Amino acid sequence: MRWLNNLRYDLRKNPVLLLMALPVILYVIVFCYLPMSGIVLAFKQFDYAQGIFGSPWCGFKNFRFFFISGQAAVVMRNTVLYNIAFIIVNNIVEITVAIFISEIGGRWFKKITQGAMFLPTFISWVVVSAFVYNIFSYDFGAFNHLLRSMGGEPVDIYSQSTLWIFIIIFLNSWKHVGYGSVVYLAAIMGIDAEIYESATLDGAGELQKIRYITLPCLKPTVVILVIMGIGNIFRGDFDLFYQMVGTNSLLFNTTDVIDTFVFRSLLFSQEYGMSAAVGLFQSVLCFGFLTATNWIIRKVDPENSLY
Amino acid sequence: MIYSRGRKVFVAVAGAAVTIVALLCIFPFWMVVAGSLTPENEIYVHGYSLWPQSVSTEAYKLAFEDPGKIIRSYLVTVGVTGAGTAVSLFIVSMCGYVLQRPDFKSRNFLTMFVFFTVLFNGGLVPWYILMTNYLHLKDNYLALILPMMVNVFYLIIMKNFMRSIPGALIESAKIDGAGEFYIFLRIVLPLAKPALASIGMFIALNYWNDWRNGMLFMQDETMYPLQYYLYRLLSSLDFLKSAAASTIDLGDQVFPSESFKLAMTVVATGPIILLYPFVQKYFVKGITIGAVKG
Numbered sequence: 247m248r249w250l251n252n253l254r255y256d257l258r259k260n261p262v263l264l265l266m267a268l269p270v271i272l273y274v275i276v277f278c279y280l281p282m283s284g285i286v287l288a289f290k291q292f293d294y295a296q297g298i299f300g301s302p303w304c305g306f307k308n309f310r311f312f313f314i315s316g317q318a319a320v321v322m323r324n325t326v327l328y329n330i331a332f333i334i335v336n337n338i339v340e341i342t343v344a345i346f347i348s349e350i351g352g353r354w355f356k357k358i359t360q361g362a363m364f365l366p367t368f369i370s371w372v373v374v375s376a377f378v379y380n381i382f383s384y385d386f387g388a389f390n391h392l393l394r395s396m397g398g399e400p401v402d403i404y405s406q407s408t409l410w411i412f413i414i415i416f417l418n419s420w421k422h423v424g425y426g427s428v429v430y431l432a433a434i435m436g437i438d439a440e441i442y443e444s445a446t447l448d449g450a451g452e453l454q455k456i457r458y459i460t461l462p463c464l465k466p467t468v469v470i471l472v473i474m475g476i477g478n479i480f481r482g483d484f485d486l487f488y489q490m491v492g493t494n495s496l497l498f499n500t501t502d503v504i505d506t507f508v509f510r511s512l513l514f515s516q517e518y519g520m521s522a523a524v525g526l527f528q529s530v531l532c533f534g535f536l537t538a539t540n541w542i543i544r545k546v547d548p549e550n551s552l553y
Numbered sequence: 554m555i556y557s558r559g560r561k562v563f564v565a566v567a568g569a570a571v572t573i574v575a576l577l578c579i580f581p582f583w584m585v586v587a588g589s590l591t592p593e594n595e596i597y598v599h600g601y602s603l604w605p606q607s608v609s610t611e612a613y614k615l616a617f618e619d620p621g622k623i624i625r626s627y628l629v630t631v632g633v634t635g636a637g638t639a640v641s642l643f644i645v646s647m648c649g650y651v652l653q654r655p656d657f658k659s660r661n662f663l664t665m666f667v668f669f670t671v672l673f674n675g676g677l678v679p680w681y682i683l684m685t686n687y688l689h690l691k692d693n694y695l696a697l698i699l700p701m702m703v704n705v706f707y708l709i710i711m712k713n714f715m716r717s718i719p720g721a722l723i724e725s726a727k728i729d730g731a732g733e734f735y736i737f738l739r740i741v742l743p744l745a746k747p748a749l750a751s752i753g754m755f756i757a758l759n760y761w762n763d764w765r766n767g768m769l770f771m772q773d774e775t776m777y778p779l780q781y782y783l784y785r786l787l788s789s790l791d792f793l794k795s796a797a798a799s800t801i802d803l804g805d806q807v808f809p810s811e812s813f814k815l816a817m818t819v820v821a822t823g824p825i826i827l828l829y830p831f832v833q834k835y836f837v838k839g840i841t842i843g844a845v846k847g
Binding site: 387 | 564575579600657700787830
């Protein structure tokens, strides 16, 4: 019990320091560790009057319900596939933009374009959903307006579940391009300028320099970001999916992720036991993936491992 | 410097691509502003467009005739953001500082203790029950503040930043007889200003843009934070109508719901966008401080 001895030592020697760390420690105990005991709820038939611990046990019934209903496969598939798509598309877009910005001149041009790209980072997904409505609404949306004016038939996009795969992937990339490109831009700025100069002297073209200098130098950053993305592959971006899709069940087949599913089961159908079971299932998967990916990062690049 | 032809072509292509991406990023903002200024009957006939044929401020008049409700939710959000950011920044920087002090022996254990919550958590449901059944925080502003008070990633970034503060400085202050808390307030905090500014911005943005906690915990409409208020406006026509001035007599005119929705979006988003040029640099700095780990 070395940690206990250490705590005792600090209690004696550094009581003020311990006190200074206490607010965060207490917070974590109350809001993170205490709810962990609520995991038992996943194995119970929740009865509001009897509370979490008084409710009767029901074994794996909550889990069985989730899996047999067929929803498990759908939401898990969606969560994982969207995250994979996000990782691939976002990284490609962000790296491309970062390389382009680093290559073009003009301080003001850089400032203004970067400022514009950062704008989506600042707004909430609620505002983005207003944007989407403005463009894709069946009756008034600019997209259908354009289709009509070209003599085409308007499309009810809010009932086309396949289209939303692309809309969501696009919007996610749209929202993160400013942020992500800054991360890569910082990495590019860290590359020694002399390497480029000597490459130019040796007659390397622009694309060759990108291919043989920039991209290899970015590789560590990409690897870390991708591995971290994989660690979170079972965690859906709740804000994004809920604001884009909400309770439009026409789209659930292609857009429902674990997080939105749990949220709806909790808030609208009050299925405490089942949503707790799904939440626990997700937490265990996340734990497994994060631990595994962190183990890999520690092998590849110990500097960047999470712990 | 003389550029080769290949370089010129490349710069032109890169410039064009970056311009297109930048335009795509501001395009929806423009669309919403244009839509909010379009007369309702034009929207009904032609839909929203990039360039409305005529301009009308009717929707804004409706919004500002009786602005009590939106001002109310602005106040809620400003209050929650201010209080939340201040408290969060204070306790997180204090803890981050302690967790990197070399003479604090429990630092590794406590860091792991806090960090474990990133790897594993109980999920939404037990946390929700804790908030509502045990702490009774429904319709309580604390329910908007507490959930985002401690972000472990910001704690780690803060801790790493604090490491750059020379230990000799702290040692000498100690020899002069300063207490630990005094040292933190008077020496460490001023030196950590860049990190405080950047991380503070991120915390504030998270509070400002939060609507989920409003949806989970707020039933009283007068306590809705701004983003949740906007969400309700956009998703429910009845709520939208109730938000408009009750004093305006529309006669047999239809309620201008389409332009009003967008006008409210502009009213709810405008101020933060105006603030944006002044705070952007802190975000860029923040991303670089956190580098990959953020």
